[in-house]
Amino acid sequence: MGEIRELVLKYALINAYTHRGKANPKAVIGKVLGENPELRKRAKEIIPPLVNEVVNEVNSLSLEEQEAKLREIYPEFFEEKNEKKEEKKGLPPPLPKAERGKVVTRFAPNPPDGAFHLGNARAAILSHEYARMYDGKFILRFDDTDPKVKRPEPIFYEWIKEDLEWLGFRIDEIHIASDRLEIYYDYAEKLIKMGKAYVCTCEPEKFRELRDKGGIACPPQGGAS
Incomplete structure (x- = not known):
């Protein structure tokens, strides 16, 4: 049981460290079972209560305490992280004109x-x-x-x-x-009233033809403004 708890603690700390100090129990369970598939046989009996206990313990720590504990029990994580940063140079590439907090x-x-x-x-x-x-x-x-x-x-x-x-x-x-169809209909009506959209009554074949020619609007007899 001690070894299982250490495994759970490792992944709870990693998950918390990479998600602003709050570990997710389900994510931790997935990682634990991924490393030790044999535990699947006892998953319902042992894993959820143990994971919840450890996650609560980890989430009660400050970010600094979480990092210190993770460095203590699994220093390899930080070495692997640095290696991955080198491998992922420029990926994903920055977004042009993106502002922090607004993406x-x-x-x-x-x-x-x-x-x-x-x-x-x-x-x-x-x-x-x-x-x-x-x-x-x-x-x-x-x-x-x-x-x-x-x-x-x-x-x-x-x-x-x-x-x-x-x-x-x-x-x-x-x-x-x-669940949001009323919202979509509301905005569709507003666009039509603003003259930014219209209801197309073209036959499907005609619609596809105009679309493939570069998105040409339906002729007056084929649509209502």
């Missing part, structure tokens, strides 16, 4: 797609890294407004959140697009 990024997965694949993870990581780089905000937006194609199930939303937490993300806001 907002979002990741918009389609819930019916279920668990992450590498492409999802790459897009999410880039968005999250830019938000953290500029002390900005990272938004998880569930893009679930087309149920005719794929009907979303509640479990899909949980899978995506769990995957992001396992990757060590800090999600600042969560939005579900299907």
Whole structure:
């Protein structure tokens, strides 16, 4: 049990150190089970209560105390971190004209797609890294407004959140697009009234033709202003 606690403490300190002093229990569990898959057999019995206990202990420390403790039990972390900084020169590249504290990024997965694949993870990581780089905000937006194609199930939303937490993300806001349709309609009406948009009544084939020619607006007989 002592060895397991040391493993949990290591990852709780790492997670806290990299996320402004607050460790996330689910992220810590993912790292612990990743390093020691054998613990999966006893995960429900031992891991959650132990992780919660250790995370509370770590989160009660100051940032300086967390760093000192991490250097004491796992100094290799700081060596590896320096090596990774050298490997990641210029990645991700700075954002032109970005201001610290004002950068907002979002990741918009389609819930019916279920668990992450590498492409999802790459897009999410880039968005999250830019938000953290500029002390900005990272938004998880569930893009679930087309149920005719794929009907979303509640479990899909949980899978995506769990995957992001396992990757060590800090999600600042969560939005579900299907819950915000009234907001979208309101802004659509405002744009139409301002003359910035119109309702297109073109046939699909005509619409695609005009779009492919460079986004030409529908002729008067094909649209209403």
